[in-house]
Amino acid sequence: AGEARAGTAGPAAEELFSEAQLAFCRALPKIELHAHLNGSIRDSTIRELSAGLEGGSVSLPELQQLAQQASRTLGECFKLFDVIHRITTDHAVITRITREVIEDMAADNVVYAELRTTPKARPEHGMTKENYMDAVFKGIAEYYAASRRTQDIQLRLLLSIDRRQSAEEAMDTARLAVLLKEEGVCGLDLSGNPSVGQWETWRPALDHARRHGLRVTVHAGEVWNPGETAAILAWRPDRLGHMCCLDAALERQLLESNVPLELCLSSNVITRSVPSYRDHHFSSFFPDHPVVLCTDDSGVFATSLSREYAIAAAAFNLSEEQLRKLALAAAGYTFLEPGEQAALRERMEEALFVES
């Protein structure tokens, strides 16, 4: 049932999991560690914003056509991000989408999230990286001001460097992240079109962040690029995103490194980085290597963290006990201090106890 969302091989996600599995995964307290702000915008908000731009920079048919594709290549995905970025140029919109993304995560029983976004300098829109971040902070404040939850979602931010950026632009973002440490920024992310740019360009910025006590997560192996993947592994990020395209030597290197992996099943299948859910490399790593399930872009890939857990439960035949362990273990892969990690784990255990 449901719309076909799988890639080229294997059943669609909705054909895999049952309603009961989804309900169980919704009730699980979960941790989201890999979610891009502009990829997590609600579909309804995208439609509303693009409809409001009559005669503007966005062609609505173009946007709808891109947004409705059940399977898209990574190249098409980045075209879609360019279109989304054309409708998120204003500070009020950044504030709104930030608030909505947090609302959606909290409603999905996400108890802790590290939300990532690329601070953007766009002088033509009066936007600087600093005031872009102010708009994000305002969205966070608006969420908490309106929330009536007693046990609310806990939030941290990661600043992303886009692979299209120069060494100087990357360094500006790293410096900004260091300045915003007290405001909830706990690390840097390297993301963007994996076919663009060279690892060595952004490395000094990541080194800078690390020297100043920030943690670093890097997208790697989203496409076949063994030289770059080996160099990234040798640098030893604090977490790694994707790692879909590995040969035996790289897989061994990754296992030895013990670096936690952020795995995004729908994203990887829809963009055809892996052929099907059942073929996803999750099963090569779980439970011996640290992994955390994440959404990547819940808006673009029409998913939620509960749905990603349900897909994993069905595709890899995970028991309820294994799902609980998977969700809880993520506390140890957050960029929180050890004391904060322990408090988070305790909060999750209490929630699990209440439910069962």
Ligand code: 6MZ
């Ligand atoms: C690599 C991705 C991505 O930062 O504008 N992004 N980078 N691989 C992916 N796999 C599908 N999905 C999203 O959010 C959108 C940006 O996140 C990165 C891209 O740089 C994209 O432009 P922000 O909030």
